[in-house]
Amino acid sequence: MKTGNNGPTPKFKSNAMNVKIGTLIEFRRKGILYQGLVMxxxxxxxxxxxxxxxxxxxLTxxxxxxxxxxTTTPTKYITNIESFC
Known part of the structure; x- marks a missing residue:
């Protein structure tokens, strides 16, 4: 992690800057690929x-x-994202 005048910044700013609530992402846990919605x-x-x-x-x-x-477009089957929190 880089450190700047305003504190630490993420290694990959592109994810932090492009992600929105409802975005579908992929990540790995113990070698297994998962997909999930950003809450x-x-x-x-x-x-x-x-x-x-x-x-x-x-939730993880x-x-x-x-x-x-x-995808940065919320998936079509989600109508009210707050109901999933």
Whole structure:
């Protein structure tokens, strides 16, 4: 992580600057690729709703450096993102 006059900045600014609530992202956990919806954006991470265990929806934290944006358009089956928080 780089350190500037305003404190630490994420390694990959592009993810932090382009991600929005409702964005679909991909990330890896223990070698397994997951997809999830961004529910909250933090300074160095996002909170994601993902299906980590089959049949269960979980919230998890993913660092900006550890995911790839799939689409910045909220998926069509989400009508009210707050209802999922």
């Amino acid at each position: 909250m954006i933090r300074e160095v991470s996002v909170i994601v709703k993902a299906d980590l265990i089959i049949g269960e929806d979980d 934290v993913v660092n900006h450096a550890n995911y790839e944006i799939i």
